Amino acid sequence: MSEVIVVTSGKGGVGKTTTTANIGTGLALADKKVVLVDADIGLRNLDVVMGLENRIVYDLIDVTEGNCRLKQALIRDKRYDKLFLLPAAQTRDKNAVSPEQMRQLCEELQQDFDFVIIDCPAGIEQGFKNAIAGADRAIIVTTPEVSAVRDADRIIGLLEAAEMHNPKLVVNRIRPQMVKKGDMMDIDDMIDILAIDLLGVVPEDEHIVVSTNRGEPAICNEQSRASQAYRNIVRRILGENVPLMSLELEVGLVDRLKKFFGL
Amino acid sequence: MFNIINRIFGKGSAGSKDIAKERLRLVLVHDRVNVSPQFIEILKEDIVRSISTYMEIDEKGMEVSLASSNSSVALIANIPVRRMKRGASFYND
Numbered sequence: 001m002s003e004v005i006v007v008t009s010g011k012g013g014v015g016k017t018t019t020t021a022n023i024g025t026g027l028a029l030a031d032k033k034v035v036l037v038d039a040d041i042g043l044r045n046l047d048v049v050m051g052l053e054n055r056i057v058y059d060l061i062d063v064t065e066g067n068c069r070l071k072q073a074l075i076r077d078k079r080y081d082k083l084f085l086l087p088a089a090q091t092r093d094k095n096a097v098s099p100e101q102m103r104q105l106c107e108e109l110q111q112d113f114d115f116v117i118i119d120c121p122a123g124i125e126q127g128f129k130n131a132i133a134g135a136d137r138a139i140i141v142t143t144p145e146v147s148a149v150r151d152a153d154r155i156i157g158l159l160e161a162a163e164m165h166n167p168k169l170v171v172n173r174i175r176p177q178m179v180k181k182g183d184m185m186d187i188d189d190m191i192d193i194l195a196i197d198l199l200g201v202v203p204e205d206e207h208i209v210v211s212t213n214r215g216e217p218a219i220c221n222e223q224s225r226a227s228q229a230y231r232n233i234v235r236r237i238l239g240e241n242v243p244l245m246s247l248e249l250e251v252g253l254v255d256r257l258k259k260f261f262g263l
Numbered sequence: 264m265f266n267i268i269n270r271i272f273g274k275g276s277a278g279s280k281d282i283a284k285e286r287l288r289l290v291l292v293h294d295r296v297n298v299s300p301q302f303i304e305i306l307k308e309d310i311v312r313s314i315s316t317y318m319e320i321d322e323k324g325m326e327v328s329l330a331s332s333n334s335s336v337a338l339i340a341n342i343p344v345r346r347m348k349r350g351a352s353f354y355n356d
Binding site for chain 2: 023145146149150153154157179181182183185189193218
């Protein structure tokens with residue numbers, strides 16, 4: 001059975017594209033045939049995050065306008081042979097495609113792929129409406145900040161109004177030490193406020209910056225904690241029941257001193 | 264002395280996450296109302312329906328809105344009453 005999942009957030013810069021890239025790669029590693037669709041027309045980025053920017057010939061708008069066949073625009077990722085990318089157009093804007101065209105595109109892709117993952121642009125305008133048009137379900141990415149959580153709440157409301165129910169939450173860039181000090185909202189706080197199901201928690205991790213620099217999805221890095229979190233998310237999408245990983249860092253010298261003084 | 268040690272280890276002040284949560288809670292009350300323009304209208308209709316059992320009200324002069332102060336949000340309803348219905352007091356005997 002084929003599924004179309006949109007990755008959205010409202011606010012920009014919370015990690016939609018990184019999440020899309022890692023979930024998609026993870027699903028491909030689990031032997032699923034996956035296509036990543038960059039719906040951010042005019043501000044494409046999924047191609048550079050995936051390291052596929054040099055292989056673009058045709059893009060999404062070329063497909064919807066009939067300049068090429070869908071298969072011609074799909075870029076096969078040579079590292080993971082079940083993974084494909086449909087890049088966004090860079091020289092056009094969000095109005096170059098309609099929700100109806102996106103719906104048709106998703107239907108066509110569904111015939112060939114197990115998973116269609118759509119990277120939604122920030123905002124709630126045309127680009128958002130296009131991105132969710134053909135999706136069966138949504139993943140909402142947020143960070144533990146008031147602005148990101150507020151925007152996530154608005155997106156949940158808009159998805160509800162568009163009859164897309166039961167979105168799942170990914171909390172990105174959580175910093176366990178700040179949570180411990182009471183200076184960052186924890187998972188329970190955010191679930192309590194947003195009242196939706198949790199799909200996963202990704203800790204802040206420098207490996208993400210390095211892997212984006214290189215154009216290699218972090219999910220392949222065994223050492224990275226964020227990568228572990230993404231692998232867990234992928235298993236949950238595939239229906240496995242995986243417990244949340246512990247966000248506790250190894251006990252450092254300061255912690256040991258604190259314990260000694262009973263603080 | 265103990266306070267100083269506490270402060271060094273970062274336990275002196277309460278965390279800022281409770282402030283974040285509280286501010287979010289308030290701002291989302293308004294946001295959620297605004298997502299659906301019909302929200303207040305539907306709410307009004309429901310209020311009219313339940314109150315009409317007991318009194319006759321002036322629906323045109325009715326005002327319903329949300330007001331917020333620093334720490335709370337209130338639903339303010341100003342409903343002009345034309346007359347009470349007699350039957351309403353029967354339940355009281």
